[in-house]
Amino acid sequence: xxxxxxxxxxxxxxxxxxxxxxxxxxxxxxxxxxxxxxxxxxxxxxxxxxxxxxxxxxxxxxxxxxxxxxxxxxxxxxxxxxxxxxxxxxxxxxxxxxxxxxxxxxxxxxxxxxxxxxxxxxxxxxxxxxxxxxxxxxxxxxxxxxxxxxxxxxxxxxxxxxxxxxxxxxxxxxxxxxxxxxxxxxxxxxxxxxxxxxxxxxxxxxxxxxxxxxxxxxxxxxxxxxxxxxxxxxxxxxxxxxxxxxxxxxxxxxxxxxxxxxxxxxxxxxxxxxxxxxxxxxxxxxxxxxxxxxxxxxxxxxxxxxxx
Amino acid sequence: xxxxxxxxxxxxxxxxxxxxxxxxxxxxxxxxxxxxxxxxxxxxxxxxxxxxxxxxxxxxxxxxxxxxxxxxxxxxxxxxxxxxxxxxxxxxxxxxxxxxxxxxxxxxxxxxxxxxxxxxxxxxxxxxxxxxxxxxxxxxxxxxxxxxxxxxxxxxxxxxxxxxxxxxxxxxx
Numbered sequence: 001x002x003x004x005x006x007x008x009x010x011x012x013x014x015x016x017x018x019x020x021x022x023x024x025x026x027x028x029x030x031x032x033x034x035x036x037x038x039x040x041x042x043x044x045x046x047x048x049x050x051x052x053x054x055x056x057x058x059x060x061x062x063x064x065x066x067x068x069x070x071x072x073x074x075x076x077x078x079x080x081x082x083x084x085x086x087x088x089x090x091x092x093x094x095x096x097x098x099x100x101x102x103x104x105x106x107x108x109x110x111x112x113x114x115x116x117x118x119x120x121x122x123x124x125x126x127x128x129x130x131x132x133x134x135x136x137x138x139x140x141x142x143x144x145x146x147x148x149x150x151x152x153x154x155x156x157x158x159x160x161x162x163x164x165x166x167x168x169x170x171x172x173x174x175x176x177x178x179x180x181x182x183x184x185x186x187x188x189x190x191x192x193x194x195x196x197x198x199x200x201x202x203x204x205x206x207x208x209x210x211x212x213x214x215x216x217x218x219x220x221x222x223x224x225x226x227x228x229x230x231x232x233x234x235x236x237x238x239x240x241x242x243x244x245x246x247x248x249x250x251x252x253x254x255x256x257x258x259x260x261x262x263x264x265x266x267x268x269x270x271x272x273x274x275x276x277x278x279x280x281x282x283x284x285x286x287x288x289x290x291x292x293x294x295x296x297x298x299x300x301x302x303x304x305x306x307x308x
Numbered sequence: 309x310x311x312x313x314x315x316x317x318x319x320x321x322x323x324x325x326x327x328x329x330x331x332x333x334x335x336x337x338x339x340x341x342x343x344x345x346x347x348x349x350x351x352x353x354x355x356x357x358x359x360x361x362x363x364x365x366x367x368x369x370x371x372x373x374x375x376x377x378x379x380x381x382x383x384x385x386x387x388x389x390x391x392x393x394x395x396x397x398x399x400x401x402x403x404x405x406x407x408x409x410x411x412x413x414x415x416x417x418x419x420x421x422x423x424x425x426x427x428x429x430x431x432x433x434x435x436x437x438x439x440x441x442x443x444x445x446x447x448x449x450x451x452x453x454x455x456x457x458x459x460x461x462x463x464x465x466x467x468x469x470x471x472x473x474x475x476x477x478x479x480x481x
Contacts, residue, residue: 064341132343
C-alpha cells in the first residue's frame, strides 16, 4: 500500500542492510591495507594505539613473567654452579683477546692515521632485552624493551654476543620492533670472510638465509663465514652474520643456490645490543655523464646548454 | 531467547556491559605474548563469533572492525589484515546464526570451524599476496583449538543469562 515515492515506515530500524555494511567495512580495510603496505602512512596511528595499549600489554605479560620467575627460582643450584663455571672459563678464554683489544685499537688508529685513512667509527651500543616474538606468523620480528625514550631510532643494527640479529624497523615510546635477518623482507650486504667476495644475503624463512645473485661458479665453500661488508651504511663492517651450510650448483641456472644458517641466536631470546647509528657514508660519486649527453667532437656547443 | 533454538530453557536478556567486558578480556588474552607457539586460539575471533551467532543485532561488523584494528597493532601485522578478516567473520557468523542455533553444540562447533578456517585463509591470502612467507601448516591448528573451545565458551558466556531451574509444579514456566 505504498504511495508513489514513499516507502512505508519500517517496523524495526536496523540501519543499512548487512551487505551494504560488509561492503563498507571491507572497502575501509582494503584502503587501510594499501595505505600501510604501499605508502607506509599509518605509522602515526600505530604509534598512538600502541602507546595507549602499552599498560594493558604490560599487564598481560604478568603471567609469562611469573612463569619465568618461578622457573628461575626453581633452577637447581648445580645448574647455576655449572653455568657460572662455564661463563668464567669463557671469560678467561676471551680475556687474552680483550686485553689486547685496547692495544690493537690504538695501534690500528695510529696505522690508519699514518695511511691517512678515515678512522673507523667506534662502536657504541645500548643493551636491550628481547621481550617476546611478535605474534604475527607471517614475518619474523621480536620486540625489545628500549624505545624512543632511550634514543633508539629506526635503522639501527641489533647484534648479540655472536653476530648480527637484525635491524630496528619500528620504534614505540618504550619498545621497538626488530626485523630478524631470517625474515623474507630483510637483506644484508655481506662478504665472505675468507676471500672478501661481496654478496647480498636475504632471509629465506624457516630460520634460514640465502646468498643471492652469485654465479654458479662463485668461490664459496661449505662452512664459509659471512661477515657484514658495511657497504649499506647501516651495519658496521666485519660483524659475523652467517655460515654457509649448503651449496647447490646447478648449471641449468645461472645462479648458485647457497643456503646459510645464521650464526647469532636469531630465533633465541635473551639480551641484545642495539648498535649506535652509523655516521653517514660519503655521498655517492656523481654518475659519469653518458656518451649520449656528451656533445660529439666538432659539434658546436651552445653556451646556454652547458651548465656552468 | 534460548541457548539453542531447540532448547526448552528460556534465558534472561543479555547485558550490554557483559558483552563489552568479554570482548575486552578476549583482547587481553590475545595480547599475552606466546610468540610462534602453534595452537594458541584467537580468543577475539572466538568470542566475536560467539556473540555474532547469539546476538547478531548487538555485535556486528563495526565491533569486528575496531577489534581487528586493535589486533593489527598488537600483533605488529599490517593494518587492516585482522580488521578485514574479522569483518568477514562477523558477517558470516551473523548470516549463519539462524541456522547454527538449531544444532547441538558439537554440530555448531563444526559450523564455526569453517568460519575460523575461512578467516585464517583470508589473512594468509592477504599477506602472501603482499609477499610474506608461508607461516606453516601448524598455524591452522589455532582454528581447531578454538573449535574445541566452543562448547565450554558457550556455557561460560551464557552463564549470567541462565536462571535457576524452577521446581514449582504449579508454575511450569
